[in-house]
Amino acid sequence: MQEIHIVDLRRLTQLVKEKYNYDLTNYAMSSFKRRISRILELYNFKGLDALTKKVEEDPVFFEEFLSEITVNVTEMFRDPPFWRELKEKIIPNILLNHQKISIWHAGCSSGEEVYSMAILLKEMGILDNARIVATDIDDRIIEIAKSGIYLAKNMDLNRKNYVRFEGNSSFDDYYKEKDGKIYMDKSLVQSVSYRKHDLVTGPIFSKFDLVLCRNVMIYFNQSLQNDVLKKLHESTFKYGYLAIGSKESLIWCEIANKFIVVNNEEKIYKKIKE
Amino acid sequence: MRFDNLSNKYKAVVIGGSAGSFQGITKILSGIPENFPIPIIMCLHRLKHVRNGFMEALNIKSVKNVIEPFDKQKIKKGEVYLAPANYHLCIELGHYFALSTEEMVNNSRPAIDITLETAAYAYKDKLVGILLSGANRDGAKGMKYIHDRGGITIVQNPDECMIDTMPSAALKITPIDYTLTIENIIKFLNQLSKQY
Numbered sequence: 001m002q003e004i005h006i007v008d009l010r011r012l013t014q015l016v017k018e019k020y021n022y023d024l025t026n027y028a029m030s031s032f033k034r035r036i037s038r039i040l041e042l043y044n045f046k047g048l049d050a051l052t053k054k055v056e057e058d059p060v061f062f063e064e065f066l067s068e069i070t071v072n073v074t075e076m077f078r079d080p081p082f083w084r085e086l087k088e089k090i091i092p093n094i095l096l097n098h099q100k101i102s103i104w105h106a107g108c109s110s111g112e113e114v115y116s117m118a119i120l121l122k123e124m125g126i127l128d129n130a131r132i133v134a135t136d137i138d139d140r141i142i143e144i145a146k147s148g149i150y151l152a153k154n155m156d157l158n159r160k161n162y163v164r165f166e167g168n169s170s171f172d173d174y175y176k177e178k179d180g181k182i183y184m185d186k187s188l189v190q191s192v193s194y195r196k197h198d199l200v201t202g203p204i205f206s207k208f209d210l211v212l213c214r215n216v217m218i219y220f221n222q223s224l225q226n227d228v229l230k231k232l233h234e235s236t237f238k239y240g241y242l243a244i245g246s247k248e249s250l251i252w253c254e255i256a257n258k259f260i261v262v263n264n265e266e267k268i269y270k271k272i273k274e
Numbered sequence: 275m276r277f278d279n280l281s282n283k284y285k286a287v288v289i290g291g292s293a294g295s296f297q298g299i300t301k302i303l304s305g306i307p308e309n310f311p312i313p314i315i316m317c318l319h320r321l322k323h324v325r326n327g328f329m330e331a332l333n334i335k336s337v338k339n340v341i342e343p344f345d346k347q348k349i350k351k352g353e354v355y356l357a358p359a360n361y362h363l364c365i366e367l368g369h370y371f372a373l374s375t376e377e378m379v380n381n382s383r384p385a386i387d388i389t390l391e392t393a394a395y396a397y398k399d400k401l402v403g404i405l406l407s408g409a410n411r412d413g414a415k416g417m418k419y420i421h422d423r424g425g426i427t428i429v430q431n432p433d434e435c436m437i438d439t440m441p442s443a444a445l446k447i448t449p450i451d452y453t454l455t456i457e458n459i460i461k462f463l464n465q466l467s468k469q470y
């Protein structure tokens with residue numbers, strides 16, 4: 001495998017920015033480089049120059065490129081104690097003050113997180129009171145999220161997570177299996193709005209009681225994390241909640257003082273200042 | 275045991291381990307001096323979906339506090355870090371961590387190759403890489419990367435390993451500076467410590 005030089009990467013990200021209006025310049029370098037090497041191998045490019053040229057000349061390929069650059073690995077009920085905390089404390093708290101709850105999954109990937117939320121809300125008997133928006137930068141992965149069709153081999157892990165979350169139903173009731181594929185019960189997400197949205201260049205489009213942006217900002221460098229966190233802050237109602245991945249932290253970011261920690265282990269924060 | 279090329283130029287130690295390495299790691303962590311001067315970064319294969327317990331187990335006998343870093347946490351002198359469950363642990367230029375949930379590498383997440391390779395990229399010839407007992411080939415490529423960039427490479431003596439696939443795989447694809455028992459790895463680290 002050939003070495004990838006940062007200057008050459010800059011040329012590629014600059015091109016992407018100018019031609020397609022996506023800003024990848026502040027993605028975390030080590031994983032970004034590995035994504036690029038992976039694409040070089042996957043499509044048998046001779047080198048970074050060849051890839052850059054293809055991206056420049058072929059907008060259809062660019063969509064594929066964008067899809068491969070992003071890391072979409074996800075699971076249902078990832079970090080079961082996090083989901084328990086939502087069920088037992090966070091969501092009941094939000095519902096103390098109003099009857100409806102609005103939720104944004106920022107970087108929803110293939111939608112497992114959205115199904116987890118829908119199942120949780122259904123089991124609490126409040127699915128109909130929820131407005132859920134799920135967004136991602138990657139068109140192709142949103143299509144999978146919308147389809148609700150997953151690989152059967154991932155279901156073992158999902159079920160284990162559900163059991164550790166202590167769901168009060170039988171996980172297998174939420175899907176049907178056919179020919180090695182899983183068809184989720186789509187009535188769970190019938191009112192979810194799936195949209196393409198780029199956290200880096202996209203607008204602030206609404207406000208929510210609960211924003212989940214888990215394992216998305218780990219792919220950004222610190223300065224971009226700061227910028228995106230500002231947007232997430234603006235998209236959260238005062239006294240609403242922001243949840244990030246269990247190994248991410250707000251401590252170092254500029255707007256940390258506008259949040260208080262509600263659960264440090266599960267990385268759930270409450271917005272206390274505009 | 276004498277180790278020739280030691281100096282205070284080294285800025286970090288990375289350790290990879292898998293099946294059969296727990297005991298060795300525990301011994302190393304209890305055998306290093308309390309004032310060990312540079313960071314130790316460990317990537318050990320572990321249960322993917324058990325977040326808690328492993329770091330605590332290592333901490334029981336360790337002379338230094340072992341921590342699982344957060345994404346973008348700065349790497350500090352003398353700290354001991356452990357790759358968290360279900361995340362790859364990368365080291366960025368500028369010496370801070372970045373986590374990733376990318377696909378598994380060598381059937382592993384965290385993958386030792388990723389930690390070793392990114393560490394070699396960030397620390398260049400100022401890195402010491404140590405590979406312990408293990409049942410797969412994860413870490414071999416990473417050790418080659420460390421060697422190619424001029425760092426020191428050490429593997430646990432295969433004769434002493436519970437399962438020697440991992441150090442043997444490294445020995446096959448790259449020159450290894452020292453093949454050592456755990457006891458001598460501890461001696462090495464103590465001598466290294468005296469250079470500062």
Ligand SMILES: C[S@@+](CC[C@H](N)C(=O)[O-])C[C@H]1O[C@@H](n2cnc3c(N)ncnc32)[C@H](O)[C@@H]1O
Nearest residue numbers: 070074107109136137138198199200214215216
């Ligand atoms: C590892 S997945 C996280 C999925 C889920 N939240 C979880 O924690 O399991 C990261 C997702 O972030 C998305 N992403 C990356 N950059 C983005 C951006 N600039 N705007 C919106 N989504 C982005 C990727 O497409 C990917 O689906």
